[in-house]
Amino acid sequence: MKCKKCGGKASVNMRQHKLALCKEHYLEWLPEQTERFIKKYEMFTRHENILVAVSGGKDSLGLWDILVRLGYQADGLYLGLGIDGRRSPLGEGINYSHESQRLAEKFANHHGLKLHVVDIEKEYGQPIPVLSEISHRGHGKPCAVCGLTKRHEMNRIARDLGYDVLATGHNLDDEAAVLFGNTLSWSADFLLRQSPVLPSASGLARKVKPLCRFYEREMTAYCLARGIEYIYEECPFAEGAQSIYYKELLNKLETDRPGAKLTFYLRFLEARKSGELFVESHVTHGHLHPCTKCGQPTSAPDLCSFCRTIEKVNSVPAV
């Protein structure tokens, strides 16, 4: 297989794009494509300050790397979730959060970038697995509390530190799996909200997903080619998650019909835009008002879900 640009030996073959590239041209192609998506979906400009949510995984570190290479002003935010084998149902030896933090910091130091680190336990008294256990949210899995916390904290930091936009590393596999799940149940609210860009609203930062059109394996190839060290392991709590099940199903479809995943996602975005299939998104924040504690918008009468969770945890006497 030859590189389409230089005729040299190709190292990445993308069947879905009918495109093979050598390492050097792949490292050019991926940021070029990212730039194209940033413009197409009007995500942000070079005059804006971007906060990249960095987990230590390939997608978020790859995203940060690409944005900086493209000349964007992008700082990182690492949330220390405390998913380690200490004061949690995880076995000893699990070192997920420590390891991912080490890799995020290593990347930032190596490139001379600014990384904000927020430690959930220091901020709120307990790590995610314990917050989840005490609050009894999420059917025995910390994923619900973890998602709630991440959304809250990302928004809080972006707002408090005056960033224009919050960027996350969701790739095509993530977005297609979410879309697939929402389609199976035809959830209007979720289907009408899923987008590469969520505009800012009172108290909510603009959110963008510049990698939403890249396959997961394309991001892996990028990080390997760039020599970016990232955490290989999935979160130990991810096992058995719905999203992983949908990803497997879509992977089967993709194997049988290369490009099916991309088509599924892109045609959805096109259908949303054309106005021929879906009603106009009725995302209104009219019924939201500021949480009396943190000030972030909520539909609850008093405290937002996150602050209620923290309050509940704090009201339980320590064991």
Place this chain on the structure above:
Amino acid sequence: MKCKKCGGKASVNMRQHKLALCKEHYLEWLPEQTERFIKKYEMFTRHENILVAVSGGKDSLGLWDILVRLGYQADGLYLGLGIDGRRSPLGEGINYSHESQRLAEKFANHHGLKLHVVDIEKEYGQPIPVLSEISHRGHGKPCAVCGLTKRHEMNRIARDLGYDVLATGHNLDDEAAVLFGNTLSWSADFLLRQSPVLPSASGLARKVKPLCRFYEREMTAYCLARGIEYIYEECPFAEGAQSIYYKELLNKLETDRPGAKLTFYLRFLEARKSGELFVESHVTHGHLHPCTKCGQPTSAPDLCSFCRTIEKVNSVPAV
């Protein structure tokens, strides 16, 4: 497993409904449910004349049996497609159309019902496989010409013989597979048209699918319990069809999550009805006009697709 109605030994267990029934109560339950769907979707009344498209398979024979048991006025229509090992690319020994016609006629005779039989070769000079071959439609498979012909002929007979409504035996597996395919490509036209009832329009008969909420295996169980003899084989051309691929994928989903297929289809219908997700169906027949040959509505300027196909076939000199 006990029958929920009488406590006797259950012979059908429907995990998706959390319902097990003995043979006798199953044979009551299925028509009751059908009656419920007919009313819910306002398909037809007992004063209307129904034409059931009968293929000789379990779904269409089961449907005809149910409608007659429920007291509806339902005649049958059998289309002889000529899918047999004679003058076609099929091997000798294939006897698909002959066998299905024999079973449809046997059922009609046994119950003293009226069955219209239309033989495509007698009407149009060639059986489906040859029509397909000569017309070069459908990438080497006769399925495109077969579907076109069936739609045309069902509508022609329903209209010419004055039936109020045309009923087909599409089951949940069929409908979910079609929906799944249309969703993967987000085809607005198809998604906005898929429905248990298509109202009549100038020159087009009303079309209904009373079995659209029954799993394929529920129809198999019904026919076995009723002693209805039907053709087990799939059409020999069906192998490798897209719809079969989607059915397999949905079956995997259903195995892992009983009820997923039904939820996928029903929530879609609900979402369509609620108006919260989809735009109103813009099915307008305004741009259609009658085919200059057969009078059925078409968007083409002169002949409809079917008449064009037949004209093309007739213009080719016999070999």
